[in-house]
Amino acid sequence: RYQQKYAEALPEMDAAVRIARSQLPAANPIIAGVLIRYGDLLRRMQRYDEAEQVFAEGVAKLQGSSSGEYAQMLQVYGTLASARGAYALASERFRKSMDVFRKATGDSTFTWLTALLLIDSLGQDGQLEEADTLAKEASRAFAGMGQPDSYESGYLSGTVGYLRWRQRRFEDSIAPFRHSLKVQIQTYGEQHPEVARMRAALARSLLAIGDADSRMEAASLIEQALPVIEKADAGTADTGVALLVRAELRLDAGEAMGAQRDIDAALPSLQGKGLDRERERRMAANLSQRIKRMPAIR
Structure with missing residues (x-):
């Protein structure tokens, strides 16, 4: 799973669930721990209905507990709601997870x-x-907590970067994204999908700033990011974001037809809910309008 080789991980997780169920009492917390990882894997594979069943079973087993397992179950259950675009429900689950983590571990890294x-x-x-x-x-x-370049610091920086982008504070998003990218490269290596997604996020913010140097850097970042994202996440919103960035860069270079192809390829993956999808669809519409106003393709 860490390598994002989900199809290879799934039979191992299936076996782990079978073994846990056959060897342990139904209420044993180890079963819940296995279900957490099993449901998370199904969620990452976009098998959302199956993940829902797994998480619902796990929550029922741990309901009312003040354990770290219950907090973690609520946390991953929240990530499923986020993946389905149910952000208010996700927030509710994350808040409850934080409360349980505080009871179990205090103001810890987990919280x-x-x-x-x-x-x-x-x-x-x-x-x-x-x-x-x-x-x-x-x-x-x-x-x-931890060191300046720890995984936690990189995760925090990435989260702040996305928040600043959503606030349209594009210049303020650059430094957090750069730090997150540095930490992710140290953690995962140059060719990992998480690294590619952060490169695309940084490129998008650099484009929004608009000066020539920023656009040149954005072009370099997206050239590195897009092949990795397309290989790992073809058809997902991450691919759509990277394609929109490349479309704007192509349009700046006068490549209207290539830009429109990128927009058309991006749109099917940008139909979900949430502020990001709304902004990205608006970006795609604006780019298409720019193309229509270009004399060369009237």
């Missing part, structure tokens, strides 16, 4: 990593003021 998921779901739901307040609290909390 504040869940806060980052909550910031993201609030941002997607357009609750930008609340997300900003929580981001400040999370930044203060993480300041006393």
Whole structure:
């Protein structure tokens, strides 16, 4: 799963669930721990209905517990709601997960990593003021944890970068995205899909700034990112975002036909819910309007 080789991971997880069910009492928390990872894998494979069943079973097993397992189950259940565009429900689950993590572990890394998921779901739901307040609290909390280039610091930076982009504070998103990209490269290596997604996010913000140097850097970033994203996430919103960035760059270079092809290829993956999808569809529409106004293709 860490390598995002989900099809290879699935039979191993199936076997783990079967073994746990056959060897342990139904109420044993180890079963719930296995279900957390199984449901998360199904969610990553976009098998959402199956993931829903797994998480619902896990929550029922742990209902009312103050354990870390229950907090983690609620956390991954929230990520499923986010994947389905149910951001208010995701926020509700993340808040509850934070409460349980606090009871189980105090103001720990687990509690504040869940806060980052909550910031993201609030941002997607357009609750930008609340997300900003929580981001400040999370930044203060993480300041006393770990090293400057730790995984947690990179995750925080990426979350803040996306929040600043949603707030249309594009210049303020650049430094967080750069730091997150640095940490992700250290963690995953140059060719990992997470690294490619962060390159695309940084490129999008650089494009919004608009100066020549920023656009040149954006072009380099998207050239590195797009092949990796298309291989790992063809047809997903991540591919759509990268294609829109390339479309704008092509349009700037006068390549109207190539830009329109990228827009057409991006649109099917940008039909979900949330602030990001709305902004991306608007970006695609604006680019198409620019193309229609170009004399060469009238």
